[in-house]
Amino acid sequence: MAIKLSELAELTGSRLHGEDCLIENVADIDAAKEGDLAFVNHPKYLEKMAATSASAVILKENWLDKCPTAALVADNPRLAFVKATISLNPARRFAPGIAASAVIAEGVAVADSVYIGPNVVIEPDVKLGNDVQIGANSVISSDVVIGDNTVIHPGVMIGYGTEIGSNCIIYSGAVIGSDGFGYEREGDAYLKIPQLGNVKIGSDVEIGANTAIDRGALHDTVIGDGVKLDNLVQVAHNVVIGKHTVMSGHSGIAGSTKVGEYCIIGGGVGISDNLEVCDNAVILGRTLVSHSITKPGAYASSMLTDEVQNWRKNALRFRHLNEMEKRLKALENKLESDQQD
Amino acid sequence: MAIKLSELAELTGSRLHGEDCLIENVADIDAAKEGDLAFVNHPKYLEKMAATSASAVILKENWLDKCPTAALVADNPRLAFVKATISLNPARRFAPGIAASAVIAEGVAVADSVYIGPNVVIEPDVKLGNDVQIGANSVISSDVVIGDNTVIHPGVMIGYGTEIGSNCIIYSGAVIGSDGFGYEREGDAYLKIPQLGNVKIGSDVEIGANTAIDRGALHDTVIGDGVKLDNLVQVAHNVVIGKHTVMSGHSGIAGSTKVGEYCIIGGGVGISDNLEVCDNAVILGRTLVSHSITKPGAYASSMLTDEVQNWRKNALRFRHLNEMEKRLKALENKLESDQQD
């Protein structure tokens, strides 16, 4: 798919400088070849720009004089580049239609614009919006609602009663609506607590490969509009995630915790149960969030990599850190009293 | 499904106080409406109880005078509430029967009480108990044994030779019986060590969504009766987990480690290989268990969340913790010798 550079200027909200040309795709500034559009968003790449084989470059106005090619001038070259990438690479879609091997319960209405892949199972009372795509071998359990234009990749399992908004993308292996992890000890064993809630997912949400989202116990588990969950994320029962919060791979939220809007949660972060994390919190990778966070800002708890021989000495010493403080205090007191003598 | 309060008293081992009535479901004390049964297990909720719209409340005897509704008196209101919840919400089951699209090997006996969903694959020599349910698109490999009343959710993959007891629940995306992770270096490459063991799972076990349990190398991987594994848990080859141990999401046990009975293992815990963890150990979230645990009690190793600017200073300083101790020791020695001068 090729687009004229002048047209891309319009599509990306940028300004054409130099000769118009035909752009075939996007590329990194140093890998670009003829027909490619690249971008520069930091002065350190200006040297590479000078040597680029790209047909055009997106950049800030003040770098124009160093640009050997046609250019698109933008305040945020990276954002304009993403928009050009989207224009040049429309999302892959299956043609509408229902595979012969799909097993669809009687009474489920499927619009002509919908794609349902091979071996998909759709149970009774499911409601599918327009332009929905359901990838091969996925299972949509009873009473699920899926909004317009949502794409379910192959091999996704969606439990009964789950509601999913419009324009969502759910990647392969995601499991939504499994029972929450709740037990009550009775004598020598555990009694399973019925999980009566559902999972409610807003619009423009993305859910990564092999991510698991449990249904609520008495209330619902709620994922707000625009939330992006990476791969292998765990969302426990009754969790609420506010709008446009982003969670990287291997992160997890324990039961009944509420995470605010616009949070950025790094990879491998664990958030304990029954906490609240306020809006706009940034949590660095591998942090254990052990207490509620009430103030926007950046938080961390992980340790830094070290060579094993140093690390071991320090890690062993850590077990006596509190004693060290007491020894330090004792010295301070002693010097204080010596002074006063 | 509605049940008389007097009947719920019997079903939950509690005592009815006040007028009998019809209970339709359970709810939180502050969300409950007419027809709902709520519970209180801490004095801090007594105020909410005074204002509840529930039709009845489960509580301790000494709070009866503050209860505006009918009541069920119980020693453990939470346990009674769970039992009432179970009575009012029987587990969802598919009607027995075999879906037309299921692929079942010749010679596999399927009792009339069994449900086998669409696109399920059952390989030769599988043995299924009574009342077993196998969800859509699951694959049961050869020589698997599944006990009475066990429920396999959609999209579960069970490897050959796996044995699963009665009354288990396996959630979507779980993989049981994949090969253990074992290699031997030969020259410049790794040789795969054949994994000859199986996975043996007791009764009343629950296995969460996208959890993985590997088969053993020479022996079996063993999961005891009543064990509950949350989502995205990793159980490596030859691991043995004792009865009624509970593991939260993202926790993992490395090869050949034995975990005792009635342990409670938090989210994101990692237990190293070839260790033993005794019965009744409680391991807090995100702990790395680096050594065997021989004494019941609670264990931890994670760090606490801090604001990034504080955290960074401390994390950098940690690399010199052992030196700090030596400096402290030097000061102590010096003051000691000054004293003696």
Added chain:
Amino acid sequence: MAIKLSELAELTGSRLHGEDCLIENVADIDAAKEGDLAFVNHPKYLEKMAATSASAVILKENWLDKCPTAALVADNPRLAFVKATISLNPARRFAPGIAASAVIAEGVAVADSVYIGPNVVIEPDVKLGNDVQIGANSVISSDVVIGDNTVIHPGVMIGYGTEIGSNCIIYSGAVIGSDGFGYEREGDAYLKIPQLGNVKIGSDVEIGANTAIDRGALHDTVIGDGVKLDNLVQVAHNVVIGKHTVMSGHSGIAGSTKVGEYCIIGGGVGISDNLEVCDNAVILGRTLVSHSITKPGAYASSMLTDEVQNWRKNALRFRHLNEMEKRLKALENKLESDQQD
């Protein structure tokens, strides 16, 4: 399958000592019975060897006089044992053939030596090598290339354009080629960045159950020959993993990081984005790799398990570690100046 001990000597590159006999399988030295072959690779097992019921033992030459059975003498008894295990336990394979319920796109060539299980979906323009095995309910998207003798277990999802070499094993629940996790903030929401790269996997690679490997953004995600990934591993977009690197369960690599060859990465390790890890790095379990590693060697960052009451005091004190150093420094300065007075 039984093999003569003399033949196993040849197959494992070891030397027969004592009477030839028929070996049926392998076993641990203390669990072995007649017909079994065991091994000893450390003097601490010599006592068990003296009492073994095995028919033969693999050992080092200098332990021969303590061996009560026939023996195979090897420089590396463990390696010889693994080779014997492989000879006695050929990998399980399905007979070639295509299941009636498989859905294979027109024009896809399937060699007679290939096995395709029930409900497998193969989209257009897929290329399958000889002796490939594709387990039940797996989905192979368009333009995927799979090399000779590669085995895909049931329930694997492979995204369009993925290339997989020869002799690979992909375990159930693995998802390869899901979109990378890339967004650009635009006003109050996030714009999805199209992920235009693919996943390229070398030969002799193993990919564990429920592991996720994302496609690249502009370039490809690359997994080198001989790499072994355990279960529930996360590989983000544009990651490059060098040949023969091994990663244990729950480990993850963030976007665009390059990991070298022959690295050994423990369980639960997280490697941050845009880093480089050199060849031959050994990273201990649960380490957060926060900076590039440029020197071969062993690295760690996790803390050691402690009883909760000690741990809590030390963890709280850690928040003041930097202040402690300043207090220590103040004492040192004070004593220094006292000295000079």
